[in-house]
Amino acid sequence: MPDPQLTVEDLYVRFPTSRGTVEAVNGVNFTLEKGQMLGIVGESGSGKSVTAKTLMNLLPRTAEVDGNIIFEGDDVRAVAKERRKHFWGVKMTMVFQDPMTSLNPVKRCGEQITETLRYHLGDDKATAKKKAIDLLEQVGVPEPSKRVDQYPHELSGGLRQRVVIAMALACEPSLLIADEPTTAVDVTVQKRLLDLLDGLRRDRGMSMILITHDLGVARGRCDDVAVMYGGRLVERAPTETLFADSRHPYTEALLRTIPRIDQPSHTRLEPIAGRPPELIDPAEECAFAPRCRYAQPDCLGTIPPVGGVRGQHEFACFHPANTDRGRQALDANLAAGQTVTGLQIQANAGVN
Amino acid sequence: MARFIARRVVQLILVLLSVTFIAFGALNFLGDPLVNIVGPLAAIDYCDEVEAGLREDSYTSINNSRGDCEIIGEAKADFGLDKPVIQRYFTWLGNIITGDLGTSFQTQLPVSEIIAQKLPKSLMLMVMAQIIALAVAIPIGVYSAYRAGRAVDRATSVASFGLLSIPNFALGVIVLQFFALRNQWLPASFDDTSIGTRIHSLILPATVLGLGIAATYQRLLRTDLLTTLQEDFVHMARAKGMTDRHIMTRHALRPSLFSLITVFGVSTGALIGGSLVIEGIFSIPGIGSEIVTAVVRDDFPVVLGSVVVIATGFVVINFFVDLLYTWLDPRVRAS
Amino acid sequence: MTNSVAFTTVVDDIDDEALDDAFKKRLGFGFWVAISWLGLVSLAALLAPWLPIADPNEIANGAPRDGILGDNFMGTDALGRDVFARTIWGARISLGVGFLGILLGIVVGGAIGIAAGYFKGLTDQVISFVVFSLLSFPSLVLALLITASLNRSFLTVAMTLGIVGIAPISRLARATTIQFAEREFVQAARVIGAKSRRIIIKELLPNVLVPMGALTLLGMGISIVAEGGLAFLGLSVEGEAISWGKSIVDGSQTRDLNQNSHVAFVPIFAMFLTVMALNFAGDRIREYTDVRETAF
Numbered sequence: 001m002p003d004p005q006l007t008v009e010d011l012y013v014r015f016p017t018s019r020g021t022v023e024a025v026n027g028v029n030f031t032l033e034k035g036q037m038l039g040i041v042g043e044s045g046s047g048k049s050v051t052a053k054t055l056m057n058l059l060p061r062t063a064e065v066d067g068n069i070i071f072e073g074d075d076v077r078a079v080a081k082e083r084r085k086h087f088w089g090v091k092m093t094m095v096f097q098d099p100m101t102s103l104n105p106v107k108r109c110g111e112q113i114t115e116t117l118r119y120h121l122g123d124d125k126a127t128a129k130k131k132a133i134d135l136l137e138q139v140g141v142p143e144p145s146k147r148v149d150q151y152p153h154e155l156s157g158g159l160r161q162r163v164v165i166a167m168a169l170a171c172e173p174s175l176l177i178a179d180e181p182t183t184a185v186d187v188t189v190q191k192r193l194l195d196l197l198d199g200l201r202r203d204r205g206m207s208m209i210l211i212t213h214d215l216g217v218a219r220g221r222c223d224d225v226a227v228m229y230g231g232r233l234v235e236r237a238p239t240e241t242l243f244a245d246s247r248h249p250y251t252e253a254l255l256r257t258i259p260r261i262d263q264p265s266h267t268r269l270e271p272i273a274g275r276p277p278e279l280i281d282p283a284e285e286c287a288f289a290p291r292c293r294y295a296q297p298d299c300l301g302t303i304p305p306v307g308g309v310r311g312q313h314e315f316a317c318f319h320p321a322n323t324d325r326g327r328q329a330l331d332a333n334l335a336a337g338q339t340v341t342g343l344q345i346q347a348n349a350g351v352n
Numbered sequence: 353m354a355r356f357i358a359r360r361v362v363q364l365i366l367v368l369l370s371v372t373f374i375a376f377g378a379l380n381f382l383g384d385p386l387v388n389i390v391g392p393l394a395a396i397d398y399c400d401e402v403e404a405g406l407r408e409d410s411y412t413s414i415n416n417s418r419g420d421c422e423i424i425g426e427a428k429a430d431f432g433l434d435k436p437v438i439q440r441y442f443t444w445l446g447n448i449i450t451g452d453l454g455t456s457f458q459t460q461l462p463v464s465e466i467i468a469q470k471l472p473k474s475l476m477l478m479v480m481a482q483i484i485a486l487a488v489a490i491p492i493g494v495y496s497a498y499r500a501g502r503a504v505d506r507a508t509s510v511a512s513f514g515l516l517s518i519p520n521f522a523l524g525v526i527v528l529q530f531f532a533l534r535n536q537w538l539p540a541s542f543d544d545t546s547i548g549t550r551i552h553s554l555i556l557p558a559t560v561l562g563l564g565i566a567a568t569y570q571r572l573l574r575t576d577l578l579t580t581l582q583e584d585f586v587h588m589a590r591a592k593g594m595t596d597r598h599i600m601t602r603h604a605l606r607p608s609l610f611s612l613i614t615v616f617g618v619s620t621g622a623l624i625g626g627s628l629v630i631e632g633i634f635s636i637p638g639i640g641s642e643i644v645t646a647v648v649r650d651d652f653p654v655v656l657g658s659v660v661v662i663a664t665g666f667v668v669i670n671f672f673v674d675l676l677y678t679w680l681d682p683r684v685r686a687s
Numbered sequence: 688m689t690n691s692v693a694f695t696t697v698v699d700d701i702d703d704e705a706l707d708d709a710f711k712k713r714l715g716f717g718f719w720v721a722i723s724w725l726g727l728v729s730l731a732a733l734l735a736p737w738l739p740i741a742d743p744n745e746i747a748n749g750a751p752r753d754g755i756l757g758d759n760f761m762g763t764d765a766l767g768r769d770v771f772a773r774t775i776w777g778a779r780i781s782l783g784v785g786f787l788g789i790l791l792g793i794v795v796g797g798a799i800g801i802a803a804g805y806f807k808g809l810t811d812q813v814i815s816f817v818v819f820s821l822l823s824f825p826s827l828v829l830a831l832l833i834t835a836s837l838n839r840s841f842l843t844v845a846m847t848l849g850i851v852g853i854a855p856i857s858r859l860a861r862a863t864t865i866q867f868a869e870r871e872f873v874q875a876a877r878v879i880g881a882k883s884r885r886i887i888i889k890e891l892l893p894n895v896l897v898p899m900g901a902l903t904l905l906g907m908g909i910s911i912v913a914e915g916g917l918a919f920l921g922l923s924v925e926g927e928a929i930s931w932g933k934s935i936v937d938g939s940q941t942r943d944l945n946q947n948s949h950v951a952f953v954p955i956f957a958m959f960l961t962v963m964a965l966n967f968a969g970d971r972i973r974e975y976t977d978v979r980e981t982a983f
Contacts, residue, residue: 366816367819367820367823370816370817370820371820371823371824374820374821374824375824375832378832378833379832513963513966513967514963516966517908517959517962517963517966518959518962519912519915519916519958519959519962521915521916521919521935522915522935522955522958522959525935525938525939525944525951525955526952526955528939528944529944529945529948529951529952533941533944533945534945534948540941621823622825628825628827628828628831628916628919628920629827629916629919629920632919632920633919633939643828643831644831644920647831647832647835648835648921650835655832659824659828662823662824662825662828663820663823663824666823667823
């Protein structure tokens with residue numbers, strides 16, 4: 001089996017601040033095969049965006065990064081130090097969540113696409129403009145030859161995100177990282193944009209990392225899904241496995257927050273109790289324990305290591321859901337009416 | 353656009369009315385031009401009383417000669433000073449509309465001629481100062497924002513803070529001493545021989561003025577750039593693999609120029625009237641020096657004419673600054 | 688995006704938020720250095736008559752045009768007057784007119800600005816228009832118009848500086864007032880039927896005064912500089928009275944400046960350090976109280 005296109009090994013990212021060190025990413029490992037789509041799912045502060053920014057070399061200078069990132073044989077962190085030309089934007093690129101702010105308000109849309117082509121590929125003005133119009137057509141922007149001369153504020157949110165996508169795809173990158181690409185646009189536009197991205201990816205044989213807080217977005221599009229919590233990867237599995245047979249209680253809880261087609265439409269969606277974890281100098285314990293219905297004394301002693309089947313279904317939990325250990329833990333907690341961290345739980349809530 | 357200009361013109365007219373009224377009032381309230389026309393004669397009050405019929409002009413009858421009161425009366429009539437202040441203001445205003453700025457009490461020259469002679473020197477000083485300020489502040493501002501928190505940035509922050517604390521006359525004196533007197537590298541005073549000598553002799557004063565403004569520009573630009581650099585489109589440009597230089601100059605700079613442009617307008621407007629003090633230190637016969645002389649001599653027409661020019665310049669410059677905003681940000685164009 | 692992680696900056700720069708946090712907690716060492724210098728200068732100015740220094744107006748106190756660290760500590764000027772003594776006595780008038788000027792500017796400008804910001808409507812329009820007109824004069828021209836025909840005593844010079852400050856200060860006061868007048872606590876006071884005067888004094892004034900505190904320091908620096916500008920126009924305090932501005936002008940005559948530059952440079956240095964201390968302390972207080980707008 002050939003090497004994966006992207007390998008992330010033991011990635012740590014820390015930000016020293018006056019209030020303490022923010023441990024944003026804590027030992028994340030994953031791989032991505034060429035042409036595949038990986039979903040990274042987690043809530044605010046889970047470290048998913050920081051992971052993406054580390055890949056893209058977009059972290060502030062104060063960030064302390066440790067670990068290995070190998071992309072198509074290149075050590076990405078070494079590339080970052082050399083500031084190598086024509087790496088980001090050509091091999092690897094990224095689109096951000098808010099199309100309103102991702103486009104420079106004072107530059108014409110066309111120029112924002114052509115500047116990439118002209119810099120990386122050395123195209124002349126006319127060629128670049130023609131390519132830009134082509135690209136806009138490919139991403140489904142109507143009247144592309146008119147749009148290239150327009151300013152971003154003259155376009156709707158959906159169109160702007162298409163321009164951003166065209167911009168990112170200009171130099172035919174082999175990996176596209178999409179950070180919540182649809183959160184800022186209309187719900188009706190969301191699906192069309194995601195389908196567009198998926199289609200473009202397949203046509204071009206491009207790999208993609210889709211970062212989202214919404215498991216539903218990952219479903220049906222991503223090959224694999226990685227769930228992050230408190231700067232750690234807590235579960236990773238092929239998408240169907242994850243949806244059918246999740247192990248980590250956090251994944252289970254996340255699944256309950258999305259509507260499901262196989263359940264009656266009035267089924268109550270369960271919010272996850274508690275608050276996101278503290279990232280500044282966190283305690284040596286499972287970060288999810290305070291919000292976990294399965295939490296046991298051993299969850300507070302050490303951080304659960306990543307277990308399961310390597311490369312297939314990995315998870316970091318001592319009492320995984322949908323296993324005997326997990327059921328025992330949950331039964332015990334239900335009997336007590338609360339978990340070891342004092343979280344009140346009730347029997348009727350959420351039988352999976 | 354037409355409405356925009358129309359609004360500006362109305363604003364200009366209102367400001368001119370108010371500014372000239374304030375100047376007119378201040379001059380009349382605080383000084384008496386007669387003193388400077390006929391000399392400091394104690395007889396002015398005396399003659400006022402004679403005129404008002406409060407006493408008889410015994411002086412003229414005793415000496416049987418052309419008395420002071422007669423001279424004063426003639427002067428008053430010549431310069432229209434025998435009319436009430438308000439009436440004089442409106443007469444003056446009427447003349448202005450026909451393009452007549454009046455005649456100097458002191459030199460008897462038309463005010464427009466005096467201004468035409470003095471203003472270009474001040475404008476030249478202003479243009480040179482602004483060129484120096486922008487040429488210094490923009491590269492340094494961009495670089496210090498790019499290297500925020502590092503040694504170069506800290507050093508320039510200290511330097512610009514220091515510059516802001518040096519009054520321009522103090523910097524002028526120091527520069528004059530070092531570059532013109534001790535070392536005689538550059539001229540100490542204005543040389544009107546040719547365009548070349550004019551520029552050459554304005555280098556020092558323009559640098560003094562320019563550096564002071566540059567410090568303000570640098571600080572504003574750095575702050576605005578740091579804000580812009582947090583924008584998503586800058587992340588995006590980096591994700592596209594554009595170079596730092598390209599990002600700083602082609603993406604971040606233009607949206608970060610607003611505060612700088614605003615202050616540019618204010619300082620340009622202020623410098624249209626020349627820098628009173630710097631023109632004095634470097635012996636530049638510009639409009640600033642002219643105002644100082646005219647105010648001290650209660651030369652009303654010259655003061656008022658200059659004030660009109662300055663206030664007009666201020667409003668007009670700020671009009672162009674507003675146009676610049678629309679060039680900087682297409683979103684302003686739309687609204 | 689994470690909330691807890693500070694993605695403040697992008698193109699290779701520092702995490703400023705961490706620095707800001709550290710700064711906000713205290714005023715910092717530099718602030719106290721600046722305040723100490725201001726204290727020292729003020730004290731010297733107040734105590735000048737009793738300090739063991741030369742008579743500043745005594746001609747031929749030392750040999751004329753004596754350099755620094757000669758017989759006289761800071762040398763002498765063209766008339767043999769002691770430069771050190773003159774600089775200390777100069778502080779009396781420079782700091783005096785600076786302080787009095789800005790005080791006047793703040794009291795009058797503040798009152799006008801608060802009135803405009805609070806009452807809005809016609810009051811605001813009239814005041815704003817006059818303020819805009821005044822701002823169309825370069826400030827020295829305005830000062831010039833006022834001082835030219837007055838006898839130039841300590842008080843009239845201070846008054847002139849104050850009047851020049853009124854327009855920009857009132858603009859700041861207006862902006863701050865508008866900002867606070869929208870806040871809930873002022874709205875609440877209005878709803879329960881409090882009188883305007885009471886709202887202004889009890890609710891608005893304390894809040895508007897905080898930024899004004901920083902302005903006092905910054906504005907005093909500007910006033911001190913403006914006195915120097917007036918001195919160059921020959922319009923500072925008349926007679927034998929000594930100010931930094933007048934001392935600098937004295938030392939700026941071509942012959943003195945060329946051969947005897949300390950006569951100008953000593954008061955320039957004193958003024959520079961003082962203005963810088965005022966700016967620094969003012970800036971710190973402004974950041975400390977977090978007010979963005981400046982009047983100047």
